[in-house]
Amino acid sequence: MMISEPIVTLTDYGLTVECAVLAWLMGRRAGGPAREWFTLFFLSLGAAALTGGTVHGFFPDPTSVGHRLLWPTALLAIGVMAWAAWSAGGALAFAPAAARGISIAAGILFVVYAALVLLVSQDFAGAIIEYLPAALFLLVVFGWKAARSGIRGAWAGMAGLVLSFLAAAVQQLRFAPDPARFDHNALYHVLQAVALILIYRGAAALVIPETHHG
Numbered sequence: 765m766m767i768s769e770p771i772v773t774l775t776d777y778g779l780t781v782e783c784a785v786l787a788w789l790m791g792r793r794a795g796g797p798a799r800e801w802f803t804l805f806f807l808s809l810g811a812a813a814l815t816g817g818t819v820h821g822f823f824p825d826p827t828s829v830g831h832r833l834l835w836p837t838a839l840l841a842i843g844v845m846a847w848a849a850w851s852a853g854g855a856l857a858f859a860p861a862a863a864r865g866i867s868i869a870a871g872i873l874f875v876v877y878a879a880l881v882l883l884v885s886q887d888f889a890g891a892i893i894e895y896l897p898a899a900l901f902l903l904v905v906f907g908w909k910a911a912r913s914g915i916r917g918a919w920a921g922m923a924g925l926v927l928s929f930l931a932a933a934v935q936q937l938r939f940a941p942d943p944a945r946f947d948h949n950a951l952y953h954v955l956q957a958v959a960l961i962l963i964y965r966g967a968a969a970l971v972i973p974e975t976h977h978g
């Protein structure tokens with residue numbers, strides 16, 4: 765079977781491997797709820813990259829069975845990633861009761877989003893709308909922690925999230941130095957790979973055995 769977008773597919777699969785490693789590293793750390801949510805964050809992003817890359821490479825036809833099964837799966841994985849981002853940020857910034865409230869609210873948002881994906885529209889713009897507020901919230905939490913604690917890893921997490929926003933802008937604006945060989949999607953994946961390392965550094969610096977606040 766010919767791969768329709770080989771560079772995009774390979775860079776997506778590269779993200780999948782990276783996310784699996786980061787999730788494994790995060791899961792091995794001592795920590796409370798924030799560690800668990802960050803682990804889910806990386807796992808769900810890896811799932812989105814795996815299914816999205818497979819669609820790009822092997823099922824580009826929207827009418828194919830593979831596309832109809834895998835594309836919604838990729839969108840739902842992004843929704844889980846948003847849920848995890850809200851919950852991880854809440855666990856880092858708030859007392860347990862408030863953090864649980866944020867997680868429950870984010871879970872309800874995910875259920876609504878999933879219903880829209882499965883019943884209304886599978887446009888990628890919906891995934892952006894679902895994930896962007898969660899990423900902004902996590903950015904604010906990293907910034908707040910960095911300003912209060914001076915932990916350098918928190919600044920790295922902020923930088924990673926800012927880079928991920930820039931990567932998304934590159935993708936949406938379809939910017940690519942060589943569209944024929946390395947298009948905007950492939951460039952997005954490379955930038956996102958760097959961003960994820962920085963986000964992991966931020967998460968690893970702030971996840972601690974027992975939840976502390978302040």
